[in-house]
Amino acid sequence: MDLIKVEKVCADAEGRRILSDLNISVSRGEKVLIKGRSGIGKTTLFRLLLGFRTPSFGTIYFEGRPMDPRLAWDIRKKVAHISQDSDIGEGTVKEMLDGIFSYAANKGMLIPEELQSMLSEFSLRADVLHKKFENLSGGEKQRIAIIISLLTKKDIFLLDEITSDLDAKLKRKIVDMFVGNPSWTVLAISHDTEWEREGVRVIDLEKLQESSNVCN
Amino acid sequence: MSATDITPAGMAFCFLLLLIPVLISYHLNLKLINSTIESAFRMTVQLAFVGFFLTFVFELNNSLLNFVWVLTMVIVASYTVLKNAQLKYGPFIVPLTLSFALANVGMLLYFNSLVIGLNDLFEARYFIPIAGMVIGNSLRANIVGINYFCDQIQRNENRYLSSLSLGAEKYEALKPYLRKSLRNSIRPTLANMATVGIVFLPGMMTGQIIGGSSPLTAIEYQIAIMIAIYVSTMMNVMFGVIILIHRGFDDYGMFRKDMLKGE
Numbered sequence: 448m449d450l451i452k453v454e455k456v457c458a459d460a461e462g463r464r465i466l467s468d469l470n471i472s473v474s475r476g477e478k479v480l481i482k483g484r485s486g487i488g489k490t491t492l493f494r495l496l497l498g499f500r501t502p503s504f505g506t507i508y509f510e511g512r513p514m515d516p517r518l519a520w521d522i523r524k525k526v527a528h529i530s531q532d533s534d535i536g537e538g539t540v541k542e543m544l545d546g547i548f549s550y551a552a553n554k555g556m557l558i559p560e561e562l563q564s565m566l567s568e569f570s571l572r573a574d575v576l577h578k579k580f581e582n583l584s585g586g587e588k589q590r591i592a593i594i595i596s597l598l599t600k601k602d603i604f605l606l607d608e609i610t611s612d613l614d615a616k617l618k619r620k621i622v623d624m625f626v627g628n629p630s631w632t633v634l635a636i637s638h639d640t641e642w643e644r645e646g647v648r649v650i651d652l653e654k655l656q657e658s659s660n661v662c663n
Numbered sequence: 664m665s666a667t668d669i670t671p672a673g674m675a676f677c678f679l680l681l682l683i684p685v686l687i688s689y690h691l692n693l694k695l696i697n698s699t700i701e702s703a704f705r706m707t708v709q710l711a712f713v714g715f716f717l718t719f720v721f722e723l724n725n726s727l728l729n730f731v732w733v734l735t736m737v738i739v740a741s742y743t744v745l746k747n748a749q750l751k752y753g754p755f756i757v758p759l760t761l762s763f764a765l766a767n768v769g770m771l772l773y774f775n776s777l778v779i780g781l782n783d784l785f786e787a788r789y790f791i792p793i794a795g796m797v798i799g800n801s802l803r804a805n806i807v808g809i810n811y812f813c814d815q816i817q818r819n820e821n822r823y824l825s826s827l828s829l830g831a832e833k834y835e836a837l838k839p840y841l842r843k844s845l846r847n848s849i850r851p852t853l854a855n856m857a858t859v860g861i862v863f864l865p866g867m868m869t870g871q872i873i874g875g876s877s878p879l880t881a882i883e884y885q886i887a888i889m890i891a892i893y894v895s896t897m898m899n900v901m902f903g904v905i906i907l908i909h910r911g912f913d914d915y916g917m918f919r920k921d922m923l924k925g926e
Contacts, residue, residue, distance in 0.1 A: 498915045499824055499917065516914030516915050519915050519916075520832075520916070524830045527828075528825075528828035528829075530821060530825055530828070532825075534821050534822060535822055536822060537822070547829050547831075549835075550829065551835070552832075595829065599829065
């Protein structure tokens, strides 16, 4: 059974068609790179998968269930999503983490030793925790967001441009990590060629939608 | 001892003062001349009406009538909040009116029975003016609270969505917004409390002193009323934002932009 199935999906925003007749299936454990020029609807696809917006046509299935509000709330607890927009919180990194790990769904998942080892793993100094999140550099924000997603112990990842501001070495390390874990399902939106490697299926949203323009 | 009546000539001199803001507005092009005239006119007509009406109500002093009058105040206040907020009336007017009634009428009954110790809880002389002060303040804070919440949830939509995708329930994700709206709307009331007496003498106290009460009595009432205002304002804003959290989001947890008035 497909983990995620996008069936004949169309999406519009403010009268403009963003996605048309999109069909995608992803099975558990698969690694998928989603490509395509800006504005083609990559981020919209993730928003549809998280129930942040509803398709104007077609259906999205998750673990075989068609999307409805209850499923959307379930998905948000099962999936780790890293947004391309880095404005995800305010206050110090520590305060942000405390907030996120106070949610009932994440209680008890913030283990200080684990956090410390991840910080050093991704070349962040421990004092980053006491800095204001909004003052961090783009690359630091991306790494914090990645660490948060790892701490929540999910096995399905929706990653939206998470390596754009990182140096080559860190890019490789992070792609290695996400691609290398066989039990993880990973959907990554990226312009980085680092993601184009063996074992990663490439979905080009542009090509996929070229032939189709029917949605009613 | 009772206050001296202001003569018609005195009133005329008072209205003459409005020339100053009108001239300032004219020179700085504030575009406030019409609003100034309209507001002053409305105030005069409304107060004239209320003056006659209250004379009648006070003489009659019928509990039911007093209660109905305060309920009318509550309904008008809820309506005014929605008029000044970005929200449509339909989904909000009933719950907002109920929350206003609960927070303010509840507070008034507590106040009149336990603080002032009235035998007749609905005695017009106390019930109506105190209701006016409590409801008036709640109204102002509610507008600030609700507008701030709507602004923030739209401006920082990404933060809210990222909380959701990190596993937050709707209420967990909206708690920071509730917190900020409350802090923001309640701050002026707190500042008033902290500076009262030094920086300004509140209207009620001034009124009581001019009306012939001793300053000490006026102060007792002032302290009591400020606490009542603070408490009811806090409850009111909290109820208001909670109503918004319940009605203003769809089943997916998305903010319902269709609840906003069109531009």
